[in-house]
Structures are given as structure tokens and as C-alpha cells.
Amino acid sequence: MTEEQKQAVAVFRYGVIADFVGATRLDRGEREALLREKCARKWQIPHSGRTRISRSTITRWIQRYTGYGRRLESLYPQDRTDCGSVRAIDEETGLALQELRRQLPKMPVPELTRILHERWLVSSDRSVSQSTVYRFLHQHNLMTEQPAAAADRRKFEAELPNDLWQSDVMHGPHVTVGNKQRKSYLIAFIDDHSRLIPHAAFYPSEALAPFMEAFQSALGKRGIPRKLYVDNGSAFRSRQLEYTCAALGIALIHAKPYQPQGKGKIERFFRTVRTQFLPGFTGQTLEQINGAFERWLEQTYHQRRHSSTGQSPLQRFTAHMHCLRAAPHNLTDSFRKTARRRVNKDRSVVLDKRLFEAPVDLIGKRVELLYHEQSPEQVEVRFSGQSYGNLRPIDLQVNSRVKRDRNGQVELVGEARSDGGTPVEKAITQSGELWEDA
Incomplete structure (x- = not known):
């Protein structure tokens, strides 16, 4: 799963548990009622064919979010450890069975199982038994046709300012x-x-x-x-x-x-x-x-x-x-756009037709670039959740005068002079950064 997909899943999970981890405290009855409501709902889960969330899953998300400093990264999905294991109904077959049930809501399960195989909706060469279909339909609440209930709409008002x-x-x-x-x-x-x-x-x-x-x-x-x-x-x-x-x-x-x-x-x-x-x-x-x-x-x-x-x-x-919760001093950082680029071998990164220079440690790595459209020249670079500071626009003329000694140190020697005196451009550093020696 890519970083962008993990971020989308984490944002979705936060939306599910936001009522439990917010500033409003819930008593035990309110918490239980809210848990039952969320477990009964059907969700559009990013990058998943499932539509239900269990009580234990919601509780685990809450514990992870509160136990790791309320950071969004704590809700990132973990890599699966059961890849390749055989299941009675895989995701593709399950989606096909759900769609078939919606098309034939009153069809008996034996007939439904027969049609599932006749239409080649079962993945690979495996067969699915009637008992497996029964369990799957019960699990997804698809055994009986539910009558449409009247919408329960009520007048409401938030309890405090900035609640909603x-x-x-x-x-x-x-x-x-x-x-x-x-x-x-x-x-x-x-x-x-x-x-x-x-x-x-x-x-x-x-x-x-x-x-x-x-x-x-x-x-x-x-x-x-x-x-x-x-x-x-x-x-x-x-x-x-x-x-x-x-x-x-x-x-x-x-x-x-x-x-x-x-x-x-x-x-x-x-x-x-x-x-x-x-x-x-x-x-x-x-x-x-x-x-x-x-x-x-x-x-x-x-x-x-x-x-x-x-x-x-x-x-x-x-x-x-x-x-009231005051806005943080770095509010504008939360409104930056995110772009993903791979750092070239010459440390260059291109963003919106602008050429920047990244640190040596990031060569060959796929990094995140955070910036405002109003000030595209200020770009922060991150890798694996760690910030490496702002990128520097490339100065091709300065780079043309960069030389290295036998120890790998960088020496920049120029012809510019100050007050009619000696050359002023000379810098040596271990990391490849250029510093001016007064």
C-alpha cells in the first residue's frame, strides 16, 4: 500500500473515532450507543471491499490514537501478514455475491449458490458451499429484505460554541x-x-x-x-x-x-x-x-x-x-499542498517547473514536498515522517565551481573580490552544503 493510500485510510479511521477522542466527554451509556450505531452503519472504506466495522476494530483504533500521542500516523494500516492464505470467499467473490444478492433479493440460497457458479463469479477453480454463502449473507445482513423505514429527523443544536x-x-x-x-x-x-x-x-x-x-x-x-x-x-x-x-x-x-x-x-x-x-x-x-x-x-x-x-x-x-480551542501558531502548515517526487542522482528535484536541490542523504529516495501555492519557492522536504528542512533553489553557476578534495570535502573557489582585496568565496563542509567564510 502506497503512502498516499495509507494516508487516506488514516483520515477515514480518524473520522470514525473522532466522536470518541474529541474534547466532549461521553458517559458510558452515550459511548455504548455511539459504538452500536457505528457498528451498524455501512461504510465506504478506502481501498477495501468491506462495508462494516466491528466494535473491537473501533476500540483498537481509539487505543492506538490515544496511546501514540494523538498522531494521525498511528492510524496508518499495518502491512498484512497473511498474504497468500486460502479463504472460503475472497474479496472479489464476496463483492460479486453481494451484487448478485441485491439483484435477486428473494432468491433462495441454494439457487443463489448455483447461479454464482454458473456465471463464473467464483474466483479461480474453487467452489463455494451453501453453508459458506449462508454465513456470508448473514454476516453482511443480506438474508432478508429490509423494509425502508421513515427517516428520523430531529431538530438539534450544538451544546457549546465551536462544537460544530x-x-x-x-x-x-x-x-x-x-x-x-x-x-x-x-x-x-x-x-x-x-x-x-x-x-x-x-x-x-x-x-x-x-x-x-x-x-x-x-x-x-x-x-x-x-x-x-x-x-x-x-x-x-x-x-x-x-x-x-x-x-x-x-x-x-x-x-x-x-x-x-x-x-x-x-x-x-x-x-x-x-x-x-x-x-x-x-x-x-x-x-x-x-x-x-x-x-x-x-x-x-x-x-x-x-x-x-x-x-x-x-x-x-x-x-x-x-x-474554545485557539488556532495553532503554525496553522498555515496544515494548509500546504503535498507533492511526491524522487530525488535525482544530482540531488535535483523539479516542482512546478522550478529546480531545487535536496540533501545528499535523500538521493534516490521518494520524498514528500510541502508548499503553499502562494509561495512555491518555500518547499519543505520530508522522508519517512522526518523533516529535512526547506529545499534550496539550484544555482547552476555556483555548482559549476564546486570541487572536491581527496577526502570528499567540498571546496568552492570563486573570483569575486570585496573592497579590492582577496577572494571571499571559499567554503568547506562535510555534507556538501556551501557556507561563506567571513
């Missing part, structure tokens, strides 16, 4: 961006408990980059939430958002498709924007609409009494300041 944020995107008016007329998009976050808006602004796009910019602004202003509830758009399903949330200890929750009822608070805020802010806006540019919107947000919306809570959003949010 909701986020979504609203299509805004056309504004001038540069010299062109473009459609604007309002990217907003709302605190479920207080209805305060940690951050909201109009952007010329609803893609991942502006959403992550808005998310970082919200975290810098109002601290770190415990959960983030979002839709199923491409930006909300990105690996970068999943990794950022997991690295900051935020449980990322996605709404069920075609069921917008769970995002009622953010949708209600958008309706307020449409009926109370947009009709009075008279500007034309993106800067003008954001300036007017920020004034309306701070002077009107946050100060006005909310009909559901009986308090203003700002008053209710600040009533429990002791519960």
Missing part, C-alpha cells in the same frame, strides 16, 4: 473582477450553537483554493471547531480538506446526498443574506461587495437578537470563551 460548524456555498450576484464581469460565490461558515459567522466572503470561484482560503481565515478568527459539517461538492470531498481537518483534530462530516435538511442553519443564513443584505447593495466590484458585507455582518447580523436563541450571535458565542 456548518459550511456551504451560495451563488451570488455578478460583480467586476479585474476588467471582467464574473459571477460571485459566497463561501460561509456558521457556528451551530451561537449562529455566529466565523468567516464569510464572496469569491470569484467555488473551487477548492478559495474554499481553503476561507476555511483558514475562519480558523484564524474564531479558533478550531470540533466538527465541520459540509455538503458533497468536489471541494468538500478533496483529500486536501480531509488531511487538513484530520491534522487539526477536526471531524469532517458530509451530509447525505439529496438530503439538505441537516444544513438548515447555513441555508437559513443564506436566505437572510438574500432578503436583507443583497437588496440594499449598490456596488459593482468584488472588493465593494465584500467590504459592505463585512460591515453588515459585524454591525447588524452579529449584534441583532436571534429569534431561535434569544441572544445575539456574538453574545452567545463569547459566553463560553473558555471552551
Whole structure:
């Protein structure tokens, strides 16, 4: 399994156990009920054909995460030790049997077993017995057709500020961006408990980059939430958002498709924007609409009494300041993009058509490069979870004057002179780095 696949599995596992390892303490009854709920659910597990998670597995993930300093790396999957062992139903056959059962939900098991073999859905030349099919269908709750139950929807509210944020995107008016007329998009976050808006602004796009910019602004202003509830758009399903949330200890929750009822608070805020802010806006540019919107947000919306809570959003949010988690000083590090490259024999690494020089110890190794799109010249290099500092842009002219002595030491000799005196470029080091001797 590649490093990227292990990272995706670890992010998924953190999403499963986030309710147990967060700041909110659960009593024994709540913990048991939550465990039963998660064991009963069907999951889309990355790089696995299984859809269920057992109680012991969830408990083991919690113990590993809390026992190893709450690091995301503790949830990385271990390499399998039973490769090559024979099983009654392998993954491929199991997936085929599940699909066949969905197509024929009332078919008796003997007939189902016969069709499984007739259609050559059993891997290799092995046969599967009826008792094995019985056990498999029981294990995956596929023996009886379950009637569709009415959805149990309930009005809810987070207990404390920053327990839960909701986020979504609203299509805004056309504004001038540069010299062109473009459609604007309002990217907003709302605190479920207080209805305060940690951050909201109009952007010329609803893609991942502006959403992550808005998310970082919200975290810098109002601290770190415990959960983030979002839709199923491409930006909300990105690996970068999943990794950022997991690295900051935020449980990322996605709404069920075609069921917008769970995002009622953010949708209600958008309706307020449409009926109370947009009709009075008279500007034309993106800067003008954001300036007017920020004034309306701070002077009107946050100060006005909310009909559901009986308090203003700002008053209710600040009533429990002791519960808030402040953003870390290295918040921007969690928003960096990740690229993977192999270091060439001449120590060079190419990233976005830029040429960098890596340490000698990393020659031939596949490394991770972390950087911001806004400052691509600052690139941190990591290997096996260890940071090797920032890469240095290659200076071809300096490298052309590098010579080595018989001991493998590097000596750089140049012709530059200072104050009409002697040469000033001369450096010797064991690691190949170049230092200027004053």
C-alpha cells in the first residue's frame, strides 16, 4: 500500500473515532450507543471491499490514537501478514455475491449458490458451499429484505460554541473582477450553537483554493471547531480538506446526498443574506461587495437578537470563551499542498517547473514536498515522517565551481573580490552544503 493510500485510510479511521477522542466527554451509556450505531452503519472504506466495522476494530483504533500521542500516523494500516492464505470467499467473490444478492433479493440460497457458479463469479477453480454463502449473507445482513423505514429527523443544536460548524456555498450576484464581469460565490461558515459567522466572503470561484482560503481565515478568527459539517461538492470531498481537518483534530462530516435538511442553519443564513443584505447593495466590484458585507455582518447580523436563541450571535458565542480551542501558531502548515517526487542522482528535484536541490542523504529516495501555492519557492522536504528542512533553489553557476578534495570535502573557489582585496568565496563542509567564510 502506497503512502498516499495509507494516508487516506488514516483520515477515514480518524473520522470514525473522532466522536470518541474529541474534547466532549461521553458517559458510558452515550459511548455504548455511539459504538452500536457505528457498528451498524455501512461504510465506504478506502481501498477495501468491506462495508462494516466491528466494535473491537473501533476500540483498537481509539487505543492506538490515544496511546501514540494523538498522531494521525498511528492510524496508518499495518502491512498484512497473511498474504497468500486460502479463504472460503475472497474479496472479489464476496463483492460479486453481494451484487448478485441485491439483484435477486428473494432468491433462495441454494439457487443463489448455483447461479454464482454458473456465471463464473467464483474466483479461480474453487467452489463455494451453501453453508459458506449462508454465513456470508448473514454476516453482511443480506438474508432478508429490509423494509425502508421513515427517516428520523430531529431538530438539534450544538451544546457549546465551536462544537460544530456548518459550511456551504451560495451563488451570488455578478460583480467586476479585474476588467471582467464574473459571477460571485459566497463561501460561509456558521457556528451551530451561537449562529455566529466565523468567516464569510464572496469569491470569484467555488473551487477548492478559495474554499481553503476561507476555511483558514475562519480558523484564524474564531479558533478550531470540533466538527465541520459540509455538503458533497468536489471541494468538500478533496483529500486536501480531509488531511487538513484530520491534522487539526477536526471531524469532517458530509451530509447525505439529496438530503439538505441537516444544513438548515447555513441555508437559513443564506436566505437572510438574500432578503436583507443583497437588496440594499449598490456596488459593482468584488472588493465593494465584500467590504459592505463585512460591515453588515459585524454591525447588524452579529449584534441583532436571534429569534431561535434569544441572544445575539456574538453574545452567545463569547459566553463560553473558555471552551474554545485557539488556532495553532503554525496553522498555515496544515494548509500546504503535498507533492511526491524522487530525488535525482544530482540531488535535483523539479516542482512546478522550478529546480531545487535536496540533501545528499535523500538521493534516490521518494520524498514528500510541502508548499503553499502562494509561495512555491518555500518547499519543505520530508522522508519517512522526518523533516529535512526547506529545499534550496539550484544555482547552476555556483555548482559549476564546486570541487572536491581527496577526502570528499567540498571546496568552492570563486573570483569575486570585496573592497579590492582577496577572494571571499571559499567554503568547506562535510555534507556538501556551501557556507561563506567571513
